[in-house]
Every structure is written in structure tokens, then in C-alpha cells.
Amino acid sequence: MKKIIFIITLTFILFQGFSQQTDVYHPCLFDETINNKKSLLETEQKIQAAIQKKFTESFNKASSHGIYIIPVVVHIIHDGGTENISEAQVQSQIQILNEDYGKLPGTNGDGNGVDTEVRFCLAKKDPNGNCTNGIVRIKSSLTNHQTYQRGLLKELSFWDNARYLNIYVVKSINGNVAGYSSFPGGPPDEDGVVVRHVYFGNTGTASSSLGRTTSHELGHWFGLYHTFNNGCGIDTCTDGDYVCDTPPQASPSFNCNTLNTCSNDIPDLNDLKENYMNYTPDACKDMFTAGQKQRIQATLDTIRTQIWTTSNLIATGCDSNYIAPTNCLAIADFVTLTPNICVGNSVYFMDRSLNNPFNWQWSFPGGTPSASTSQNPTITYSSTGTYAVKLVVTDSTGSDSLEVAGYITVSQPGIGNSVSYSEDFDLGIYPPSSLTIVNYDGGVTWELDSLASVSGNYSIKINNLINTNYGSSDELVLPYFDLTSSDPDSNVYMSFKWAYAKSDPTFSDELLVLLSTDCGVNFTQVFYRTQTALVTGPTQTTPFIPDSTQWKSAFILLNNYRTSTYVQLKIVNVTDGGNNLYLDNIYVGDNITGITSIQETEFETDFLVYPNPSSGQITIKFPEKQEGNVRITITDISGRVLKNELISVDNTYQKTYSLTNFSNGIYFISVEAKGIRRTQKIIFNN
Ligand SMILES: [Zn+2]
Incomplete structure (x- = not known):
């Protein structure tokens, strides 16, 4: 579509094998296979080198910066179910992030690690300077999320990633993945973190969670690798997770047992089951190391350099002097993923107004219906042209409107x-x-x-x-x-x-x-x-x-x-x-003639029978050579078996029968291969 930047996000390892084979909870999609699967590519190496350079420069210096505050926007992508989580649940996650990254005394985050000097602030001003609670809600089927749709997710809603950390809360990710994140230096319009709602925060739908999935994923967003990346490796500083004080670890750990999987470190320390960047359960995770803190800050000082600046904190309402109004007024906003359609097609409009309005008044000149009070209407366009869309939203104190001229383009479908x-x-x-x-x-x-x-x-x-x-x-x-x-x-x-x-x-x-x-x-x-x-x-x-x-x-x-x-x-x-x-x-x-009754839309293991109707001679054609024998059965409409034989499919991938003694009528031809039986109807008409 529009992206021209060559990116590397290390973040998206494959899920297909994992989820299909085990169907177990998968903590993270970060590339834990990076070590045995492939070497880092050039772009990623450059990003890594930049972070590493800063990391090395700053290693012996006391931090002079102070606290880095990160403005956050949470996009809740839902389908009207419980995944449309409460504001309280969102705030519980922000609180947990601050406990974990700040090692706040008396909290779960107060483990044996360090204060990273990073804090999180739910944005109080949107990109246009409007008052906001930092939460965008959109009703979209993309809540059942596949990672290859991550660009689409961001087309639904995305705030400038140089100024905001974009977090997406969804119903599911590739079935059973808890969350995933982009890595620093990836394509700007795919930047962000995606987390399943049941792991987001520790209340509401996440009440059985401790909220550390987001702490972990944000570690990747700040440039951290897993503690087990590259296994035991060779050098505990310059490979693996590129952090010296995380002991090398042969493989991810999925429980809270104390392990020591590598002995090439001096002194030989146990694996850090307590580290947020391990795969251990939330209950045993409570720390970042000093080295990880240095690496996080190196990322903020080299790649994510604008987001924490004083001017950006003022612009996003995250500076300490900002006094937020008690209530933010409703701000009208909407989106569709399909603004260009053909005559006769429909457009699904999604409300993404801020601050919880309770009344929607849409105008759709050129559309049918031409007005709607539903929150997420579907509108049909039956004439070519470009059309404006207008939305007026109302809350208890007033209303706001947004009109976008020429938002919808309707063209003739043409003839293919x-x-x-x-x-x-x-x-x-x-x-x-x-x-x-x-x-x-x-x-x-x-x-x-x-x-x-x-x-x-x-x-x-x-x-x-x-x-x-x-x-x-x-x-x-x-x-x-x-x-x-x-x-x-x-x-x-x-x-x-x-x-x-x-x-x-x-x-x-x-x-x-x-x-x-x-x-x-x-x-x-x-x-x-x-x-x-x-x-x-x-x-x-x-x-x-x-x-x-x-x-x-x-x-x-x-x-x-x-x-x-x-x-x-x-x-x-x-x-x-x-x-x-x-x-x-x-x-x-259309040059294979014959069948009329196949139900499947694809048939790798399926077959064609032609001609149909037939005057007696039929050919069964297979799309490819079949391994082993194939059983062919022909029955009449009463179920009587007229032919039943095992054949091997030759290199022509077909078998021809002369059935001129069959009387006119309907018959069923079944092909059974690899335990799968498929049946087609054929008409004899001599
Ligand atoms: Zn991870």
C-alpha cells in the first residue's frame, strides 16, 4: 500500500507451529528463535549497534536525566463483548507498569532489581490537544487479531508514535498468544504493543492476571531481548540479550523453579527467573537489572528520543503541572477501513469518538440510509461520486461534530x-x-x-x-x-x-x-x-x-x-x-468440463469428474499424484454399490471408466484417499 521503509521487527516469530501443536498459552511472540533460525539483518544490526554504542557510553556514568515519562494511548479494539474493558482495568495496567518499571516500594514490582527511571502516563491530551482519558474504543472484528493484520490494526487508530506509546487491547491474538510488540527502529506505522484483554491489568477481565505481559512486551518496545536469547552464548555481554548482568540462559523457563542452565558465566549464577524478560509466570517476575535499565535508557536516548521530552509531556498533558478538567468533553471521530468502494457496496463506519459520548447523529449524503443514530452504521452507496461524512456526538455537557469532505469514493465496478x-x-x-x-x-x-x-x-x-x-x-x-x-x-x-x-x-x-x-x-x-x-x-x-x-x-x-x-x-x-x-x-x-455438485471451494485432495452429465464414459481427474492407493466407489441413488475398487493414480493423474451399461439417472462417485472420503454426484444420460 504505502509503506516504503524497509523494516525489521524482530518481534513476530511464528505462531502457527506453536499454537497448532500444543495449543498452550504462548507468552510472547518475540523472536526467541532468532538465534537458531537466522542471523540479524542489516537494519536490525544498525539499530542494535546504535543502542549498544549509547549503552556502552552511558554504562559508567550515573544517570543524569532523571525520570523518563512515556505518554500512553490505549486503543481497545472490541466486538461488543467483555474485551471492551473498563477504564479501571486500563488504569490498573498503567499502575502495574509504574510499579514494575519503578520498583515501587511495597508493590509486586519491588523485587531484587532496579528502578529503570521510566514511568507511564495515560495521555491527557490527544494529538490535537483535546482533553482525553487516553482511551480509544473501536468496535471491529480485528479484535480477533492475526499478527499479519497488524498494519490494519493501526489503520483503525494510531497516534503519532514519536509522541505516544500505542497499546492495543484485543480479544485474541493468533488464537492463544498473550501479546507482542514492535522493536525500536521498526516501521513507524506498525509501532506499538498488542495485548490480549485477559492479560491487561489485574482487574475486570484480567482479574486472574498480574499484568506482567505488558511489562514484558514493553521491554521489547524499549529494545530489550529475552534473557534466554542466544542460549548460553559465548560472551555474556556482547551476545544473547546484549546485557552483561543477566546470566546466560539456555532456554525459556515456564515455571518458578530455580534453574542454572548455563555455566559459562563467571561467577556461575542461576537463571533469572525473576526477570520480566524471561518466560516465567507473572507470579515469580519482579525485576529488571541495572544493565537492562541502561539498555532501556540507551534506546530512549537514541531512537525514541522525542516521546519523553518536556515539550511532548506538556503537549500530551503528562507534565506534572497540567491540571486536567474533571471531565473531558466528547470529541467526534470516526474511521472506515474501506473508503473506496464500488456502486452498490456498503461501508462499515466505526465510531472512535473520545470520552464516551452517548448519542451519535451521522449524516451520509449520497448514502442509504442518509442518516443514522447507530454508533457503528453500515451505509450503502448506489451512485458514483465522492461523498462527505459527518458525525455529531453528544454527552451530558454538549456536543461535538466532525465532517470529512470527500471521505467516501464510489466508482463503477467496471467489467473484468x-x-x-x-x-x-x-x-x-x-x-x-x-x-x-x-x-x-x-x-x-x-x-x-x-x-x-x-x-x-x-x-x-x-x-x-x-x-x-x-x-x-x-x-x-x-x-x-x-x-x-x-x-x-x-x-x-x-x-x-x-x-x-x-x-x-x-x-x-x-x-x-x-x-x-x-x-x-x-x-x-x-x-x-x-x-x-x-x-x-x-x-x-x-x-x-x-x-x-x-x-x-x-x-x-x-x-x-x-x-x-x-x-x-x-x-x-x-x-x-x-x-x-x-x-x-x-x-x-473453465476448460475442465463436468461436475456440478462440489461443495468445497478448494480441493487439493479432491477430484474432478467429467463430463457431467455423461453418456457413459467418465474421467476422474486428480489435481496431483496421490500417495498410495485410492478407493473408488460408485453407488446409485438407493445406495447400492455398483463399483468398488482400489486403484493407483498414475502420472496422468486420472482414471477413465466406461460405464455404458449404467441406466440413466443419478449416481454418486466417492474417492477415498488418506482416510478422507469425498463424494460427487453425476448424472448419466445416454
Ligand atoms: Zn517476549
């Missing part, structure tokens, strides 16, 4: 290209004119490849092996298609070949195909592969280059969308720092 479409990249022109590459983070993305190809000279690949921006997505957007141009008597489908290997058995990149029939406003996932289902070659830490046997075929039936004249398809890689993912021979069209 007729099918069929094919792209094999063999002209060597990249990107081909029919494809658009969307590289959200400006980093590693789809590229032409001449070392691997299904047939011909080229394929395209994305190099996940060198991509450390875990969770980021790269899209290959196909042109709009008019699927009404397909043969109504045949199947319309998308197919392509892919090849992939992992670099580590645990982690896997992801491959998705998304489809939109409303000009890209909403997308449906029609294909998804990760882990074993994505792999076509052996796990290797060297770049994967597939041979001719290491390609798989994807078939995606599009019959459900054949009345649409404007279908958009995109193929998406979500990186986990795995290995090369290749694509070739992308096709959208």
Missing part, C-alpha cells in the same frame, strides 16, 4: 477481463503487466526466479529465508475477472503450481488465496496452506530450489462466483522466515 487467463512468467518480464505486487512493508517480496520453473524458464518466488518481518504479508493481485464470460456448462476455477520447503520443522510460512466480489472491500479466503499441507520439499536451511517433482497443484473452484462480472483474486504469502515459496502456471478459466 474475460476468462481464460494464464501467466507462466516465461517471458521473463517482471512483474507481468497483468499482476500487481503489494508489498506492505517494503521488504522482501515476490520476485522473478530463473532457477526453478514448472516448464519454461521462469517462475516467481518469495524468499522467506531472509525475511525477518515475521507475520508480514505480500500479495500478488490478479486482474479483475468477468466470470460470467465462462462456459456455463463447465466449471470455472483457478489453478496454479507451487513449491515450498521449510527451514525449520517447527515454523511454516503461509499461502492464501483471497477473493473479492465487491471491488476489494471484503475478501473471502478460498485457499489456505501451511505446515505439511504447504510443504513440497525437504526442510533445509539452504535456499530451496524445487526440482520437477517438487511442485504441487492448487485447484480452486469458482463456480459460486460465476455471476460476478468483477471478481478479484489475490495470492498471499505470510512470512514466518521459512524458505522459498514458488508459484508458476497461474490459470483462471
Whole structure:
């Protein structure tokens, strides 16, 4: 979309393997695999070097700065449930942060560590200088958060990260992750910390939490690594977490037992189970070391340099002289993630007004309805043009309004290209004119490849092996298609070949195909592969280059969308720092005739039967070679078994039967492979 800065956030390690295999609580998404998985990339090394330089310079000097105060805004992304936490719960988290980072006497944070001289202040003025309680509430399905959507989360709501620490509270993260954070020096518009509501604070929905998830994640935001990063390492100062006084630690600790997993430190000290940057439970964590404090302050003095300045504290209402009014007045504000739509489509508007108004009066010139009093209305636009949106909010003392001219743009959907479409990249022109590459983070993305190809000279690949921006997505957007141009008597489908290997058995990149029939406003996932289902070659830490046997075929039936004249398809890689993912021979069209009754929208292990109706001879076509034998069963409508045999699928991936003795009527063909049985209906009409 718009990001041009090449970033590295160390923060997003892979969740897929973890959550699928164990489905246990996952404390943090910070890259604990950084050591065995890949070396730090150049940008991250520069950031690390800058922090380290300052760290070394300041190590022997007493801190002359005093307290660093960090203005905080908390964005609560909710779906109307208990994840829409109370202001008291937010304040409990701010209090815990101040106890932990300040080692406040008599609190849980008063352990055997140091006062980092960092404090947190819930912002009292918004970026426009308005009075605020520092909390933004938005009703969005993004509350069920996937880390690759982290850019979208910030499009919902984001305050200048040079001036505010943005914290997002959500319902879930990739299923079962507690929280994650960006690292200093990452892309500004992805900066922030995301925490599940049940771990945010220690009251309300987090009453069984001690609130140290946020203390830990903010450690990353300040540039701290895990105490166990790089295992025992070699030098306790210059590798691992780059902090001398945290003893080396072989692996994360998930309980409060006393351990000593490394003996290469002198003196040989126990692992710091009490350290906030370990994975131990909240109950045994109560300290940052002096070295960690130095590193936090080095980050604040080199990278996050504006946020704690006196002028910024005054601007955000966090200076000690600011006297906040008893009540802040309501401030009207709203957002949509889809301001550009086609005629006939709808827009979901989200209220993000500040300070809890209780009445909403929307105006939507050009929309239907043209006015609404609901907090988060959905409005349909049936004519092309650009339209203003106005919101008036009211609280007990008065009202505020915001009008944005030209906020919504409605265009004609146009007519997509007729099918069929094919792209094999063999002209060597990249990107081909029919494809658009969307590289959200400006980093590693789809590229032409001449070392691997299904047939011909080229394929395209994305190099996940060198991509450390875990969770980021790269899209290959196909042109709009008019699927009404397909043969109504045949199947319309998308197919392509892919090849992939992992670099580590645990982690896997992801491959998705998304489809939109409303000009890209909403997308449906029609294909998804990760882990074993994505792999076509052996796990290797060297770049994967597939041979001719290491390609798989994807078939995606599009019959459900054949009345649409404007279908958009995109193929998406979500990186986990795995290995090369290749694509070739992308096709959208209708030249396999036959079936009418497949329910699934994808069928890697599925099959095609054609022609249908049939006059007697049918062909069962498999999308790929099947391992082992496949059982074929044909039954009539009464359930009588007419054929039942085991076959092996040959290199043509198909099997033809001559069934001319079957009488006219409906039959069912079942294919059973790898324990999965799939059935299709076929009509004989001799
Ligand atoms: Zn962490």
C-alpha cells in the first residue's frame, strides 16, 4: 500500500507451529528463535549497534536525566463483548507498569532489581490537544487479531508514535498468544504493543492476571531481548540479550523453579527467573537489572528520543503541572477501513469518538440510509461520486461534530477481463503487466526466479529465508475477472503450481488465496496452506530450489462466483522466515468440463469428474499424484454399490471408466484417499 521503509521487527516469530501443536498459552511472540533460525539483518544490526554504542557510553556514568515519562494511548479494539474493558482495568495496567518499571516500594514490582527511571502516563491530551482519558474504543472484528493484520490494526487508530506509546487491547491474538510488540527502529506505522484483554491489568477481565505481559512486551518496545536469547552464548555481554548482568540462559523457563542452565558465566549464577524478560509466570517476575535499565535508557536516548521530552509531556498533558478538567468533553471521530468502494457496496463506519459520548447523529449524503443514530452504521452507496461524512456526538455537557469532505469514493465496478487467463512468467518480464505486487512493508517480496520453473524458464518466488518481518504479508493481485464470460456448462476455477520447503520443522510460512466480489472491500479466503499441507520439499536451511517433482497443484473452484462480472483474486504469502515459496502456471478459466455438485471451494485432495452429465464414459481427474492407493466407489441413488475398487493414480493423474451399461439417472462417485472420503454426484444420460 504505502509503506516504503524497509523494516525489521524482530518481534513476530511464528505462531502457527506453536499454537497448532500444543495449543498452550504462548507468552510472547518475540523472536526467541532468532538465534537458531537466522542471523540479524542489516537494519536490525544498525539499530542494535546504535543502542549498544549509547549503552556502552552511558554504562559508567550515573544517570543524569532523571525520570523518563512515556505518554500512553490505549486503543481497545472490541466486538461488543467483555474485551471492551473498563477504564479501571486500563488504569490498573498503567499502575502495574509504574510499579514494575519503578520498583515501587511495597508493590509486586519491588523485587531484587532496579528502578529503570521510566514511568507511564495515560495521555491527557490527544494529538490535537483535546482533553482525553487516553482511551480509544473501536468496535471491529480485528479484535480477533492475526499478527499479519497488524498494519490494519493501526489503520483503525494510531497516534503519532514519536509522541505516544500505542497499546492495543484485543480479544485474541493468533488464537492463544498473550501479546507482542514492535522493536525500536521498526516501521513507524506498525509501532506499538498488542495485548490480549485477559492479560491487561489485574482487574475486570484480567482479574486472574498480574499484568506482567505488558511489562514484558514493553521491554521489547524499549529494545530489550529475552534473557534466554542466544542460549548460553559465548560472551555474556556482547551476545544473547546484549546485557552483561543477566546470566546466560539456555532456554525459556515456564515455571518458578530455580534453574542454572548455563555455566559459562563467571561467577556461575542461576537463571533469572525473576526477570520480566524471561518466560516465567507473572507470579515469580519482579525485576529488571541495572544493565537492562541502561539498555532501556540507551534506546530512549537514541531512537525514541522525542516521546519523553518536556515539550511532548506538556503537549500530551503528562507534565506534572497540567491540571486536567474533571471531565473531558466528547470529541467526534470516526474511521472506515474501506473508503473506496464500488456502486452498490456498503461501508462499515466505526465510531472512535473520545470520552464516551452517548448519542451519535451521522449524516451520509449520497448514502442509504442518509442518516443514522447507530454508533457503528453500515451505509450503502448506489451512485458514483465522492461523498462527505459527518458525525455529531453528544454527552451530558454538549456536543461535538466532525465532517470529512470527500471521505467516501464510489466508482463503477467496471467489467473484468474475460476468462481464460494464464501467466507462466516465461517471458521473463517482471512483474507481468497483468499482476500487481503489494508489498506492505517494503521488504522482501515476490520476485522473478530463473532457477526453478514448472516448464519454461521462469517462475516467481518469495524468499522467506531472509525475511525477518515475521507475520508480514505480500500479495500478488490478479486482474479483475468477468466470470460470467465462462462456459456455463463447465466449471470455472483457478489453478496454479507451487513449491515450498521449510527451514525449520517447527515454523511454516503461509499461502492464501483471497477473493473479492465487491471491488476489494471484503475478501473471502478460498485457499489456505501451511505446515505439511504447504510443504513440497525437504526442510533445509539452504535456499530451496524445487526440482520437477517438487511442485504441487492448487485447484480452486469458482463456480459460486460465476455471476460476478468483477471478481478479484489475490495470492498471499505470510512470512514466518521459512524458505522459498514458488508459484508458476497461474490459470483462471473453465476448460475442465463436468461436475456440478462440489461443495468445497478448494480441493487439493479432491477430484474432478467429467463430463457431467455423461453418456457413459467418465474421467476422474486428480489435481496431483496421490500417495498410495485410492478407493473408488460408485453407488446409485438407493445406495447400492455398483463399483468398488482400489486403484493407483498414475502420472496422468486420472482414471477413465466406461460405464455404458449404467441406466440413466443419478449416481454418486466417492474417492477415498488418506482416510478422507469425498463424494460427487453425476448424472448419466445416454
Ligand atoms: Zn517476549
